[in-house]
Amino acid sequence: xxxxxxxxxxxxxxxxxxxxxxxxxxxxxxxxxxxxxxxxxxxxxxxxxxxxxxxxxxxxxxxxxxxxxxxxxxxxxxxxxxxxxxxxxxxxxxxxxxxxxxxxxxxxxxxxxxxxxxxxxxxxxxxxxxxxxxxxxxxxxxxxxxxxxxxxxxxxxxxxxxxxxxxxxxxxxxxxxxxxxxxxxxxxxxxxxxxxxxxxxxxxxxxxxxxxxxxxxxxxxxxxxxxxxxxxxxxxxxxxxxxxxxxxxxxxxxxxxxxxxxxxxxxxxxxxxxxxxxxxxxxxxxxxxxxxxxxxxxxxxxxxxxxxxxxxxxxxxxxxxxxxxxxxxxxxxxxxxxxxxxxxxxxxxxxxxxxxxxxxxxxxxxxxxxxxxxxxxxxxxxxxxxxxxxxxxxxxxxxxxxxxxxxxxxxxxxxxxxxxxxxxxxxxxxxxxxxxxxxxxxxxxxxxxxxxxxxxxxxxxxxxxxxxxxxxxxxxxxxxxxxxxxxxxxxxxxxxxxxxxxxxxxxxxxxxxxxxxxxxxxxxxxxxxxxxxxxxxxxxxxxxxxxxxxxxxxxxxxxxxxxxxxxxxxxxxxxxxxxxxxxxxxxxxxxxxxxxxxxxxxxxxxxxxxxxxxxxxxxxxxxxxxxxxxxxxxxxxxxxxxxxxxxxxxxxxxxxxxxxxxxxxxxxxxxxxxxxxxxxxxxxxxxxxxxxxxxxxx
DNA sequence: GTTAGGG
DNA sequence: CCCTAAC
Numbered sequence: 001x002x003x004x005x006x007x008x009x010x011x012x013x014x015x016x017x018x019x020x021x022x023x024x025x026x027x028x029x030x031x032x033x034x035x036x037x038x039x040x041x042x043x044x045x046x047x048x049x050x051x052x053x054x055x056x057x058x059x060x061x062x063x064x065x066x067x068x069x070x071x072x073x074x075x076x077x078x079x080x081x082x083x084x085x086x087x088x089x090x091x092x093x094x095x096x097x098x099x100x101x102x103x104x105x106x107x108x109x110x111x112x113x114x115x116x117x118x119x120x121x122x123x124x125x126x127x128x129x130x131x132x133x134x135x136x137x138x139x140x141x142x143x144x145x146x147x148x149x150x151x152x153x154x155x156x157x158x159x160x161x162x163x164x165x166x167x168x169x170x171x172x173x174x175x176x177x178x179x180x181x182x183x184x185x186x187x188x189x190x191x192x193x194x195x196x197x198x199x200x201x202x203x204x205x206x207x208x209x210x211x212x213x214x215x216x217x218x219x220x221x222x223x224x225x226x227x228x229x230x231x232x233x234x235x236x237x238x239x240x241x242x243x244x245x246x247x248x249x250x251x252x253x254x255x256x257x258x259x260x261x262x263x264x265x266x267x268x269x270x271x272x273x274x275x276x277x278x279x280x281x282x283x284x285x286x287x288x289x290x291x292x293x294x295x296x297x298x299x300x301x302x303x304x305x306x307x308x309x310x311x312x313x314x315x316x317x318x319x320x321x322x323x324x325x326x327x328x329x330x331x332x333x334x335x336x337x338x339x340x341x342x343x344x345x346x347x348x349x350x351x352x353x354x355x356x357x358x359x360x361x362x363x364x365x366x367x368x369x370x371x372x373x374x375x376x377x378x379x380x381x382x383x384x385x386x387x388x389x390x391x392x393x394x395x396x397x398x399x400x401x402x403x404x405x406x407x408x409x410x411x412x413x414x415x416x417x418x419x420x421x422x423x424x425x426x427x428x429x430x431x432x433x434x435x436x437x438x439x440x441x442x443x444x445x446x447x448x449x450x451x452x453x454x455x456x457x458x459x460x461x462x463x464x465x466x467x468x469x470x471x472x473x474x475x476x477x478x479x480x481x482x483x484x485x486x487x488x489x490x491x492x493x494x495x496x497x498x499x500x501x502x503x504x505x506x507x508x509x510x511x512x513x514x515x516x517x518x519x520x521x522x523x524x525x526x527x528x529x530x531x532x533x534x535x536x537x538x539x540x541x542x543x544x545x546x547x548x549x550x551x552x553x554x555x556x557x558x559x560x561x562x563x564x565x566x567x568x569x570x571x572x573x574x575x576x577x578x579x580x581x582x583x584x585x586x587x588x589x590x591x592x593x594x595x596x597x598x599x600x601x602x603x604x605x606x607x608x609x610x611x612x613x614x615x616x617x618x619x620x621x622x623x624x625x626x627x628x629x630x631x632x633x634x635x636x637x638x639x640x641x642x643x644x645x646x647x648x649x650x651x652x653x654x655x656x657x658x659x660x661x662x663x664x665x666x667x668x669x670x671x672x673x674x675x676x677x678x679x680x681x682x683x684x685x686x687x688x689x690x691x692x693x694x695x696x697x698x
Numbered sequence: 699g700t701t702a703g704g705g
Numbered sequence: 706c707c708c709t710a711a712c
Contacts, residue, residue, distance in 0.1 A: 595706065621700060640701075641706065 407466050598633060600642050605662050608639055608646070609669050616677040617643065646670045 423435050452459040459469055600608070611627035620636035620643075628634040649657055650667035 597706070618701070620702095636700075638706075640703095644703085 595633075599659055602660065602662060602666070604628075604631070604634070605642070605646065605666055608642060609666055609673065612643060612677070613669065613673045616680060617674065618677070618681065643670075643674075647674050650674075 423432050427435070607627040608623065611623040615622050615626065620640040623639050624634065624636040628639060646662070646667070647670055649662060650670045654661075654664075
């Protein structure tokens with residue numbers, strides 16, 4: 001189980017590395033870490049360029065879309081950076097900028113089904129100032145024998161999570177990697193504070209999540225109780241009002257005990273108004289494979305695979321992958337696992353009568369304070385952890401209280417409903433950030449309400465008691481969830497309509513829950529234009545889908561065998577990442593973004609017609625395979641639908657037709673073909689009937 | 699997982 | 706393009 005930590009590739013220039021990102025990219029050497037770093041870099045830049053100054057960095061950035069829907073390129077004159085943002089699937093990474101100053105990112109791509117073992121999740125767990133770093137003991141750093149402050153080589157592995165420290169500009173980033181679970185994307189957040197200046201004090205409850213490398217174990221013997229009534233705001237120079245105190249160990253011995261003796265230093269985040277903001281990037285879909293030397297190796301083709309589904313046949317995948325950024329959300333109310341936690345801890349008195357769910361006091365104030373002040377923003381919550389079996393609720397009540405039992409629960413985090421942000425490709429990164437910020441601000445401004453889910457079902461009756469509802473039972477707490485929903489009266493415009501609750505998000509497993517309690521994350525897909533597929537008429541081969549045309553980053557990520565940033569995490573307890581509650585009802589999970597509309601080109605129509613002529617209607621899968629095999633974004637359902645509309649189009653007058661005109665010749669063939677195969681089908685149906693009649697006659 | 703059909 | 710029933 002030895003984790004192999006390979007040297008990291010150089011970071012982009014901006015990040016203090018040698019080679020420029022672009023260069024790396026060209027060499028296909030970019031690794032996931034680089035992406036993380038880059039995103040982080042943008043965040044940092046964003047911070048720096050933030051409010052007042054017309055920061056040049058941001059201004060210089062250029063956002064160039066490639067093929068209109070896949071990549072955004074941020075370029076600085078000297079330090080080319082690139083982060084891809086794509087709206088869907090096949091081979092691209094998807095970055096979502098979320099939350100107030102948070103980035104929620106995810107990368108995924110796929111050409112082939114996943115090989116779960118090869119998927120790693122990354123998360124940027126923390127960002128420290130250099131001074132913070134220097135202040136750490138070696139053990140705190142990584143507890144190994146590496147040279148003291150050599151961030152690049154420090155690495156540790158805890159509970160299946162490998163951590164690595166990297167120097168990044170003026171701060172130190174901690175990146176965690178963890179293998180994804182089969183069929184289940186891990187949930188990692190990438191969190192970094194944004195202010196270098198103010199490191200959390202040692203008392204900072206916020207960073208409790210950090211398990212110092214050396215101490216990283218579940219052994220609670222080392223735990224040092226935290227001041228549970230710590231009031232963040234008063235304690236720090238930085239006025240953090242959203243500090244969450246999380247008692248992560250689920251043991252009930254102490255209300256706010258925490259296994260960790262040491263806190264992590266997070267850079268104080270930038271604030272918006274009075275809020276501290278965290279930037280978060282979740283990269284749970286990232287797979288970083290080829291970095292392992294032993295055993296686990298990514299697919300030969302080096303594609304990144306989405307982890308969220310099982311491989312069946314490639315076909316299925318085709319459909320799945322296009323659903324990417326959005327569909328998967330449906331199934332995993334994912335999101336950076338513990339972007340924020342709210343801690344609701346009990347006083348820990350053994351009597352079992354826990355303090356009530358504190359409102360705004362003590363350790364638990366974090367949650368309340370945070371969410372009340374900002375409006376609940378993040379929805380997710382349920383999480384499984386602690387050996388992979390619990391939920392975000394650590395709640396439980398002692399069994400024998402005669403009456404008036406209190407339900408203890410802890411909400412690990414909330415996730416904010418998705419936002420859909422549209423922004424011209426020509427926009428600058430800076431404007432993108434502003435746009436996101438606005439959207440986030442809007443949604444956090446009161447357009448939310450809290451929903452309660454039990455066993456995946458919404459509890460609508462507000463008048464029921466917890467007892468009546470069943471929430472008071474221990475076994476129910478595991479299936480208790482909260483979600484944020486658009487407030488009917490105040491639904492932000494940018495919010496997708498619908499009442500879909502945003503399911504509580506599962507959280508990272510214990511070992512991973514080191515994300516500081518951040519503000520919540522609002523995810524937003526970056527919708528870009530649609531590429532026009534082009535048809536290679538040879539053999540009806542349609543080669544469209546730019547997305548699948550292995551995005552550079554995609555390949556690079558996987559081929560970056562040479563790069564050394566990522567850490568392979570050998571087999572581990574996968575359950576730890578299986579954070580999605582079984583009861584999750586995907587239907588109510590989240591709002592699902594509609595795929596972008598991608599009108600069929602004439603060439604595609606041609607190919608379709610030709611295939612249908614050959615295969616007939618009713619064999620859409622075959623049609624797909626035959627003529628659209630490489631058009632990842634065209635599913636057989638799409639083809640079927642297109643045929644349907646073609647038939648319709650052919651039947652209406654040209655004046656009534658819309659869109660790119662389809663040559664009449666093609667439409668004629670459509671009608672002919674349709675008529676022919678309809679007849680075939682009819683006769684096929686007649687046969688058995690005739691046979692039956694024959695039988696009867698006999 | 700596919701297919702068919704309504705929305 | 707989505708959703709779902711039916712298989």
